Amino acid sequence: MFFTYLRRELRRRRKAALVVASGLALGIALVIVVTSVSSGMNGAQDKVLQSLYGLGTDMTVTKAATPATGSAQRPRFRFDAQDDDSGKEQSSDHVLVQGFTTLPSSTVGKVAGQRGVAGAVGGLSLTVVKVSGQFTRGRIQQNQGGDQPGGYGGGPPQGRVAGGGADFDVNQYTVYGTDVTEPALGPLTSSKITSGRAFQKTETDAKVAVADSAYAKEEKLEVGDTVTIKGVKFTIVGIATADSGAAAANLYIPLKRAQTLSGTKDKVTTIYVKATDSQQIDAVKKTIQKNVSGTTVTTSADLADTVSGSLSTASHLAAGVGKWLSAVVLAAAFLVAGLLTSSAVSRRVREFGTLKALGWRSGRVTRQVVGEAVVNGLVGGVLGIALGLAGAYAVTAASPTLQAQLGGGGATGGGPGGPGFGGPGRQAARTLEVALTAPVSATTIALAVGLAVTGGLIAGAFGGWRASRLRPADALRRVE
Known part of the structure; x- marks a missing residue:
């Protein structure tokens, strides 16, 4: 009814x-x-x-940067212009740790051992500044007294140097040293390998590199090509495309090789951390700050507050x-x-x-x-x-x-x-x-x-x- x-x-x-x-x-x-x-x-x-810290990363651990003193942090390039160097190509590059002071690699193990941490991996962020070009020797042009007062000749020969100089180009790009034994963490996880292959876990000290697709297109690089960083040739084994926005670096190389190039043996700039429980990230952050002194812990929520636009x-x-x-x-x-x-x-x-x-x-x-x-x-x-x-x-x-x-x-x-x-x-x-x-x-x-x-x-x-x-x-x- x-x-x-x-x-x-x-x-x-x-x-x-x-x-x-x-x-x-x-x-x-x-x-x-x-x-x-x-x-x-x-x-x-x-x-x-x-796109900044990689998929699956809940927080990062870094050390606060200290102001540089003197010229220790400034790249210096030295070229010797000899008589036989005219027209010859000369180049020099300098590898700098980017934006941070470094942490000992042992800190990674300390962070990984904290309660609530599922995994931790270290990375080294570098900037390479390369200067290349050539010197050109000038030529002396002589005048036979034509410039003397009154226009009379017969004076001592006069001369001046014409032409010559230097033409150098400055190229700057970023390199990231990644721990190839832990591929599940770090900024490279926000990119997808679209050509070639990713790093193998055995390539901890290999001269291999993965290039970002945008950088590879700009420099016309392909899988199998080589890039030279501070005199060391690296073979490109893969091309990675960022899932969103810009990539973390132009080139990725094994962490050990990055430490050797920059002279920072057993050092890292950033530790990427994954928590066992996403609901306990703040608690894990406090634990790391308490037990690992001298570090700054930043969560994704902290970084989200800085997003503008x-x-x-x-x-x-x-x-x-x-x-x-x-x-x-x-x-x-x-x-x-x-x-x-x-x-x-x-x-x-x-x-x-x-x-x-x-x-x-x-x-x-x-x-x-x-x-x-x-x-x-x-x-x-x-x-x-x-x-x-x-x-x-x-x-x-x-x-x-x-x-x-x-x-x-x-x-x-x-x-x-x-x-x-x-x-x-x-x-x-x-x-x-x-x-x-x-x-x-x-x-x-x-x-x-x-x-x-x-x-x-x-x-x-x-x-x-x-x-x-x-x-x-x-x-x-x-x-x-």
């Missing part, structure tokens, strides 16, 4: 039911789109962070304005649905009075009204989910490009290949571009269903309260 009457009443009042359902649908659709876009913002930010702006809008707008629209939709349901009850006074006269109790009339409102809410939920999915799909299909800037001052410092995750001394700002998507999760769908049912119950509560107050005698005296 309940469902039969429910079906008949909904069919008889299709227009009113559609208006209520449409209002709820708009509110629910907006909630889905805003929630999905916010999720996409978080995913985009995660991609930006992973259009990604940060859009994220704030989605989290602030978007959510407040969704709440206001949803509240308005619930209120309108309740008022429309209450108004519909007032137009059905004679009907409900007749039902009460036939023996229906107030509770049964109320349940009937609430049942109709819940069905309207579910219909609105279905329409809202459809509209929300369409909106999220449109955002994903458009894939607007957002910029994220990291670095450029502040207390948090550079990471491998540029500014980012780590200690003080951050370098110039680094800009990355990411495509925005709007993924819809099962949780979002469940939220939409919950909102639909809630909207129906709220509307039913308005109408049910109104219906429960009707008296049969008063209702029967009214004429529609």
Whole structure:
């Protein structure tokens, strides 16, 4: 009887039911789109962070940089220009530890042994500055006294040097020494090998390198080519493409080789740490800071606070304005649905009075009204989910490009290949571009269903309260 009457009443009042359902649908659709876009913002930010410190890394451990004294940290290039060097190519390169003071390699083991640490691996970030070019010897041009006062000749021969000089080019690129025995951690994990192969665990001291795809394209490098770093030739065994934004370094080489080139034996600049439980990252951070002195521990959450640019702006809008707008629209939709349901009850006074006269109790009339409102809410939920999915799909299909800037001052410092995750001394700002998507999760769908049912119950509560107050005698005296 309940469902039969429910079906008949909904069919008889299709227009009113559609208006209520449409209002709820708009509110629910907006909630889905805003929630999905916010999720996409978080995913985009995660991609930006992973491009700096690698997939699976929860925090890094570094040592605070100390101000350089004298010329110890400044590259010096010496060239001897001999008579027989004219026109000959000369080059010299200098390998610098990038942005940090170093930590002993033994610190990696200390960090790995801390409670809550699932794994730790060290890395060495380097900058190579190469100067190459040639000297050209000048030629002496002589004048036979022609420049003497009065224009008289016969004076001593006069001469000057014409031409000659030096033409040198400065090339700078980044090199990252990676622990090839632990391929699951570190910045190289944020890139995918698209040509050739990755490092083998046995190549701890091999003269091999993996090149970033953008750098390889710029320098016209391919698998099998060689690059020379401080007189040592490295064979390129693979080309890696960053999953998002810029790569951590232009070239990756085994850690031991990087230490030899830079003269920092048994030293690392960064320790990448993976926690056993992602919910305990803050606790692990405190443990490392307490037990491993002289280090700075930075989590991905710390670095996320330094992200600026259009990604940060859009994220704030989605989290602030978007959510407040969704709440206001949803509240308005619930209120309108309740008022429309209450108004519909007032137009059905004679009907409900007749039902009460036939023996229906107030509770049964109320349940009937609430049942109709819940069905309207579910219909609105279905329409809202459809509209929300369409909106999220449109955002994903458009894939607007957002910029994220990291670095450029502040207390948090550079990471491998540029500014980012780590200690003080951050370098110039680094800009990355990411495509925005709007993924819809099962949780979002469940939220939409919950909102639909809630909207129906709220509307039913308005109408049910109104219906429960009707008296049969008063209702029967009214004429529609």
